[in-house]
Amino acid sequence: MDYYQLDTKTAADYIRSLPEMKEIFSDFDHLDVKEVGDGNLNFVFIVSNSNNLEETVVLKQAVPFLRVVGKSWPLSRERMNSEVNALRFQHDLCSDLVPAIYHSSEDMSVVIMQNLNKHLILRGEIIRGKKFPKLAEDVSTFLAKTLFYSSDLYLPADVKKQNVAKTINVELCKITEDFVFTHPYEANETNDYNPELADSSIALIQRDSAVRAAVAEMKYAFMTQAESLLHGDLHIGSIMANEEETYVIDPEFSFYGPMGFDIGAMVGNLLLSYFSQEYRQREMGNDPAEYRTWILETIETIWQKFEEKFLKLWQEHEEKSELPFMGADLNAESAVAYRKKFMEKLLSDTIGFSACKMMRRIVGLAKVADIADISDLKERAKAEEFVLRMGSNMVVNRDSFKNIQDLTALAKEMSPVGG
Amino acid sequence: MDYYQLDTKTAADYIRSLPEMKEIFSDFDHLDVKEVGDGNLNFVFIVSNSNNLEETVVLKQAVPFLRVVGKSWPLSRERMNSEVNALRFQHDLCSDLVPAIYHSSEDMSVVIMQNLNKHLILRGEIIRGKKFPKLAEDVSTFLAKTLFYSSDLYLPADVKKQNVAKTINVELCKITEDFVFTHPYEANETNDYNPELADSSIALIQRDSAVRAAVAEMKYAFMTQAESLLHGDLHIGSIMANEEETYVIDPEFSFYGPMGFDIGAMVGNLLLSYFSQEYRQREMGNDPAEYRTWILETIETIWQKFEEKFLKLWQEHEEKSELPFMGADLNAESAVAYRKKFMEKLLSDTIGFSACKMMRRIVGLAKVADIADISDLKERAKAEEFVLRMGSNMVVNRDSFKNIQDLTALAKEMSPVGG
Numbered sequence: 152m153d154y155y156q157l158d159t160k161t162a163a164d165y166i167r168s169l170p171e172m173k174e175i176f177s178d179f180d181h182l183d184v185k186e187v188g189d190g191n192l193n194f195v196f197i198v199s200n201s202n203n204l205e206e207t208v209v210l211k212q213a214v215p216f217l218r219v220v221g222k223s224w225p226l227s228r229e230r231m232n233s234e235v236n237a238l239r240f241q242h243d244l245c246s247d248l249v250p251a252i253y254h255s256s257e258d259m260s261v262v263i264m265q266n267l268n269k270h271l272i273l274r275g276e277i278i279r280g281k282k283f284p285k286l287a288e289d290v291s292t293f294l295a296k297t298l299f300y301s302s303d304l305y306l307p308a309d310v311k312k313q314n315v316a317k318t319i320n321v322e323l324c325k326i327t328e329d330f331v332f333t334h335p336y337e338a339n340e341t342n343d344y345n346p347e348l349a350d351s352s353i354a355l356i357q358r359d360s361a362v363r364a365a366v367a368e369m370k371y372a373f374m375t376q377a378e379s380l381l382h383g384d385l386h387i388g389s390i391m392a393n394e395e396e397t398y399v400i401d402p403e404f405s406f407y408g409p410m411g412f413d414i415g416a417m418v419g420n421l422l423l424s425y426f427s428q429e430y431r432q433r434e435m436g437n438d439p440a441e442y443r444t445w446i447l448e449t450i451e452t453i454w455q456k457f458e459e460k461f462l463k464l465w466q467e468h469e470e471k472s473e474l475p476f477m478g479a480d481l482n483a484e485s486a487v488a489y490r491k492k493f494m495e496k497l498l499s500d501t502i503g504f505s506a507c508k509m510m511r512r513i514v515g516l517a518k519v520a521d522i523a524d525i526s527d528l529k530e531r532a533k534a535e536e537f538v539l540r541m542g543s544n545m546v547v548n549r550d551s552f553k554n555i556q557d558l559t560a561l562a563k564e565m566s567p568v569g570g
Numbered sequence: 571m572d573y574y575q576l577d578t579k580t581a582a583d584y585i586r587s588l589p590e591m592k593e594i595f596s597d598f599d600h601l602d603v604k605e606v607g608d609g610n611l612n613f614v615f616i617v618s619n620s621n622n623l624e625e626t627v628v629l630k631q632a633v634p635f636l637r638v639v640g641k642s643w644p645l646s647r648e649r650m651n652s653e654v655n656a657l658r659f660q661h662d663l664c665s666d667l668v669p670a671i672y673h674s675s676e677d678m679s680v681v682i683m684q685n686l687n688k689h690l691i692l693r694g695e696i697i698r699g700k701k702f703p704k705l706a707e708d709v710s711t712f713l714a715k716t717l718f719y720s721s722d723l724y725l726p727a728d729v730k731k732q733n734v735a736k737t738i739n740v741e742l743c744k745i746t747e748d749f750v751f752t753h754p755y756e757a758n759e760t761n762d763y764n765p766e767l768a769d770s771s772i773a774l775i776q777r778d779s780a781v782r783a784a785v786a787e788m789k790y791a792f793m794t795q796a797e798s799l800l801h802g803d804l805h806i807g808s809i810m811a812n813e814e815e816t817y818v819i820d821p822e823f824s825f826y827g828p829m830g831f832d833i834g835a836m837v838g839n840l841l842l843s844y845f846s847q848e849y850r851q852r853e854m855g856n857d858p859a860e861y862r863t864w865i866l867e868t869i870e871t872i873w874q875k876f877e878e879k880f881l882k883l884w885q886e887h888e889e890k891s892e893l894p895f896m897g898a899d900l901n902a903e904s905a906v907a908y909r910k911k912f913m914e915k916l917l918s919d920t921i922g923f924s925a926c927k928m929m930r931r932i933v934g935l936a937k938v939a940d941i942a943d944i945s946d947l948k949e950r951a952k953a954e955e956f957v958l959r960m961g962s963n964m965v966v967n968r969d970s971f972k973n974i975q976d977l978t979a980l981a982k983e984m985s986p987v988g989g
Contacts, residue, residue, distance in 0.1 A: 303793045308747055309740040311793075316735035321728040328727055337897030363904035364911045367896035371912075374722045374730075378794045477786035478756030485782035492783045493790075 152258040154228070157212050159184040162196045166210070166263070171254050176206045191219040192230065192403060197266055207268060208253060213260035213403075226322055228260035230403045233320045235262050237405035240380060244296040248289055249399055267398050270391035277387055277424050278521050280435060280442050287452035289397035290390070290417055294453075295460035298410045301380035304465055304476050315377045320406040323383065324374075327404065331507050332370035335515040336363055342514050345523075347532035355543045356510050365546040366510075369503045376409040376500075383408070385416040386508070386519070387424070411500025414457060418558075419505035419542075420519065421450050423512055425562055426537040427521035429570045430530045440569040447559040447568070454501070454555040462490055499549045502558060506546035509538050537566050571677040573647070576631050578603040581615045585629070585682070590673055595625045610638040611649065611822060616685060626687060627672060632679035632822075645741055647679035649822045652739045654681050656824035659799060663715040667708055668818055686817050689810035696806055696843050697940050699854060699861050706871035708816035709809070709836055713872075714879035717829045720799035723884055723895050734796050739825040742802065743793075746823065750926055751789035754934035755782055761933050764942075766951035774962045775929050784965040785929075788922045795828040795919075802827070804835040805927070805938070806843070830919025833876060837977075838924035838961075839938065840869050842931055844981055845956040846940040848989045849949045859988040866978040866987070873920070873974040877913055884909065918968045921977060925965035928957050956985050 157165055163182040166172050176182070183201040186194065193213050200206035213231040217224040235255045242249040250265035273283070303311050334341050336357055344353065356362050382389065383404025391398045425446045432439035469475040469486070480486045512519045513535045522538070525531035541562060545552075552558050576584055582601040585591050595601070602620040605613065612632050619625035632650040636643040654674045661668040669684035692702070722730050753760050755776050763772065775781050801808065802823025810817045844865045851858035888894040888905065899905045931938045932954045941957070944950035960981060964971075971977050 303790065308744055308793065312738045312740050312743070315796075316738050319731045319735050321731050324731070325727055333897040338900060339897070358901040358904075360901060360903040360907035363896060363899075363901075364907040367904075367908040368911055368915075370896070371722065374727065375797045376794055377734075377796050477782060477789070478752040478758070480782075481757060482777040482779060482782075484779040485777075485786075488779035489783040489786040492787055496787075 152256065154259055156214055157194065157196070157210070157259075157261070159186055159196065162198060162210055165259070165261070166198055166208070169254055169263075172208075172263070175208055175253060176200050177203060191217070192226070193218055197268075199266075207266040208263050209250070209266045210261060210263045230320070230323055231255075231260040231262065232257060233318065233323065233405045234401070234403040236318060237380065237382065237402035238262065238264070240301070241293070241297055241382070241399065241402065244300055245293050245399075248293045248397060267391045267400070270393050270396060270398060273387040273390040273392050274420075274520060276392070277446075278427075278431065278524075280428070280432060280437070282442070282445050283392050283397070283449075284394065286390075286392065286397055287449050287456060289392075290399075291453050291456035291460055293397075293399050294414055294417075294457045295464060297382070298379040298413065299461055299464045299468075301407075302378055302410070305468055314380065315407040318380060318406050320383070320404065323404045324406055324408075327383070328370060328374065330515055330517060331511045332366060332373060335511040335513075336366055341516045343516055343518070344514055345528055345532050345535055347528040348513070348535050349532070352532075352536045352539050353514060355539045356514070359543065361547045362543045365503065365549070366507055369507050369546065372409050372500065373412060373504070377407040378410050379407065379413075381405055381408045381410075381413045382416075383413070385413045386420040387417070388519075409500050409504070411497055411502075412504045414454070414497070414501040415504030415506075416508050417453060418450055418501060419508035421446050421453075422505065422541065422562060423509055423519050423538060424521050426534045426541070426566060427519075427525065429566055430525060430527075430534060431521075433570065438569060443568040447562060451555050451559055454498070458494055462494070465490065498552060498555070502545050502552050503549040506542040506549070510542040510546075513538050513542075541565055571675065573678055575633055576613065576615070576629070576678075576680070578605055578615065581617060581629055584678070584680070585617055585627070588673055588682075591627075591682070594627055594672060595619050596622060610636070611645070612637055616687075618685075626685040627682050628669070628685045629680060629682045649739070649742055650674075650679040650681065651676060652737065652742065652824045653820070653822040655737060656799065656801065656821035657681065657683070659720070660712070660716050660801070660818065660821065663719055664712050664818075667712045667816060686810045686819070689812050689815060689817055692806040692809040692811050693839075693939060695811070696865075697846075697850065697943070699847070699851060699856070701861070701864050702811050702816070702868075703813065705809075705811065705816055706868050706875060708811075709818075710872050710875035710879055712816075712818050713833055713836075713876045714883060716801070717798040717832065718880050718883045718887075720826075721797055721829070724887055733799065734826040737799060737825050739802070739823065742823045743825055743827075746802070747789060747793065749934055749936060750930045751785060751792060754930040754932075755785055760935045762935055762937070763933055764947055764951050764954055766947040767932070767954050768951070771951075771955045771958050772933060774958045775933070778962065780966045781962045784922065784968070785926055788926050788965065791828050791919065792831060792923075796826040797829050798826065798832075800824055800827045800829075800832045801835075802832070804832045805839040806836070807938075828919055828923070830916055830921075831923045833873070833916070833920040834923030834925075835927050836872060837869055837920060838927035840865050840872075841924065841960065841981060842928055842938050842957060843940050845953045845960070845985060846938075846944065848985055849944060849946075849953060850940075852989065857988060862987040866981060870974050870978055873917070881909055881913070917971060917974070921964050921971055922968040925961040925968070929961040929965075932957050932961075960984055 162184045167179045181201045183199050185197045193211050196210045198208050198210055213228040215228055216222045217226045238252055252264045254263040382402045389401045425443055428443050429439050432442050477489050522534050581603045586598045600620045602618050604616045612630050615629045617627050617629055632647040634647055635641045636645045657671055671683045673682040718724055801821045808820045844862055847862050848858050851861050896908050941953050
């Protein structure tokens with residue numbers, strides 16, 4: 152099939168042409184198509200049977216440019232292959248945490264999948280101060296399974312190497328390399344500054360040699376450390392949730408990279424929320440302490456449960472396998488010693504990548520609404536300065552955090568939960 | 571062309587069938603073919619014009635098994651593609667340090683190249699106590715150029731990623747993963763022990779949790795850290811030299827891996843020589859101090875000149891380029907700070923990989939003649955114990971060596987140059 156760009160009319164015809172859609176829709180006569188305008192990269196349509204709203208799918212199509220900018224920013228449609236590959240891998244492992252795929256077409260750069268119509272994007276909900284009691288449990292499961300089962304700790308070495316080669320994602324990695332790891336730290340013309348943010352705060356990340364060197368180390372690790380098949384963009388806008396369920400979506404940035412990049416994206420985005428909620432909770436008339444404590448507890452629980460689940464998968468796999476990664480454990484203490492070292496390095500990576508994800512949201516092109524939508528620019532600048540101070544400290548000192556509580560303690564020390 | 575295995579008769583016919591060989595041989599009537607029996611993996615023939623011995627080539631062919639074991643150890647012929655790719659890349663950068671390729675055939679898994687008939691394998695010469703005044707200069711040039719020009723510090727990100735995918739080398743990496751990083755530390759049945767080596771010495775690397783964990787970290791780094799197109803097996807048996815010239819050969823283990831693995835192979839093999847030469851020099855009737863001092867100075871000079879050349883290539887590239895890896899250096903100190911960090915990490919990797927390369931040569935399947943050919947097994951065991959003590963110390967403490975002199979000082983502390 153030759154590629155063509157779908158619209159609300161042709162999307163319905165496209166659905167009708169697919170035999171597998173008969174399993175979703177009892178009839179094709181009342182298909183209602185709505186375009187959802189909030190994707191940065193792709194076009195997204197919700198297709199429903201207006202006679203039975205339970206019959207509904209999401210259709211996502213990549214176009215040969217960056218949707219949010221337009222044809223002046225060309226971007227190959229290959230990103231849809233990365234997304235479909237990652238979605239299938241993640242759904243196979245975590246079927247209740249990743250939408251089901253009903254159909255995909257490489258020719259059309261299309262994926263049709265489960266419509267999460269009982270869930271909302273997590274970022275908006277967190278901005279509104281809503282708590283998600285299952286979030287840490289679900290996110291830690293997603294991270295533990297996807298990162299372990301794609302790694303050298305589980306896969307045969309040949310399969311892992313073939314996977315690395317098959318999943319390179321040149322263009323979307325370049326966006327991360329530029330916009331997370333380079334431009335924010337060099338006064339690039341794509342940067343975007345709150346006019347109330349002091350130059351001295353910006354200098355913390357643009358003119359401090361230790362910070363600049365540490366960020367470059369994280370960029371180099373991002374580009375060279377092919378550990379696991381990552382989601383690649385796991386911020387709280389890539390999660391849809393309600394009180395009972397959590398779904399991870401939009402893995403088009405997927406590639407083989409450092410595990411800490413995915414975990415760090417979650418941690419970093421929650422820290423951004425933490426610093427924004429001091430003002431936001433006050434504005435809502437609340438004592439900020441309660442919600443901000445929940446955010447820090449969620450960070451701690453994500454890491455602790457991730458660590459516990461990841462180590463359990465690893466240990467169980469090696470008990471079954473005759474070929475443990477490090478070879479036979481002759482003194483019955485070596486495997487534990489290695490796992491401890493592994494987790495120390497992973498915590499350091501997580502904190503380093505967190506920091507980069509946080510700092511770039513303050514001065515880089517792409518913002519987070521948690522902070523950027525604070526209309527009082529002086530209040531916004533206060534939150535931004537906390538983020539830059541926290542992030543620069545984290546990336547430079549990432550090896551000295553002994554556990555996740557050291558990180559949340561630093562956040563509280565910089566900005567006490569009650570404000 | 572269908573693949574067939576060449577022998578001394580058909581190798582001559584094969585040469586005659588190639589038009590480009592007319593540029594090497596003035597006639598095809600007096601071709602003399604000798605098989606060189608010392609390759610572990612491949613068949614190697616020297617083809618010369620017996621009327622003019624200056625007209626001579628080396629023909630190397632991969633067979634679908636490990637030559638030294640036979641058909642019971644199958645190994646795909648793809649390794650020749652890795653070798654040819656690496657040879658061309660290295661020769662383009664270092665034409666006087668890597669043999670010229672005259673012809674290669676993927677169908678036949680053949681490469682025909684410059685015959686280094688005025689050079690000898692470095693290991694044998696070093697065992698005999700010969701000094702090579704140009705070795706450090708040449709090896710450091712080879713390392714600096716090949717590691718820099720294939721890295722993310724030089725290549726555009728898309729080209730680097732495509733290169734990683736194209737150069738995966740599943741089978742030969744597996745040999746390294748098993749025989750360098752796993753079997754020697756787990757009492758594997760493939761191991762091979764000097765009967766005079768004490769169990770307590772073997773336990774240093776097989777039953778010490780800190781050593782086992784550190785070796786596992788190096789294995790994981792080997793498998794995940796895709797920095798540069800490595801030689802992959804850069805020991806002193808992969809170098810042919812005379813007093814004037816140095817050539818690096820046999821890069822069939824080439825793949826995108828950690829820079830420190832190549833540098834560490836050189837350093838580790840020279841340290842193995844250092845520990846062997848205490849006995850060997852005495853046997854030759856010499857004071858061991860002089861030659862052993864030369865070995866340690868060579869290690870120091872390789873690292874120092876490598877560092878100097880690598881940093882110079884990096885700095886010159888960034889001065890020309892408008893896109894330095896870390897972005898613009900706004901305070902004119904950040905680039906230097908990052909390079910310092912980069913080199914600290916690289917020295918740590920180098921020492922860690924050195925250590926693994928050293929320890930495996932003592933208890934693993936593949937030995938080095940420097941030590942294994944010492945016929946007095948008690949003297950051999952003395953050298954072996956030094957290597958295991960040195961190697962286990964190095965891998966555990968690899969982050970605490972501040973410069974290369976810290977490493978050579980440790981060698982001298984363990985075993986003074988004079989014995």
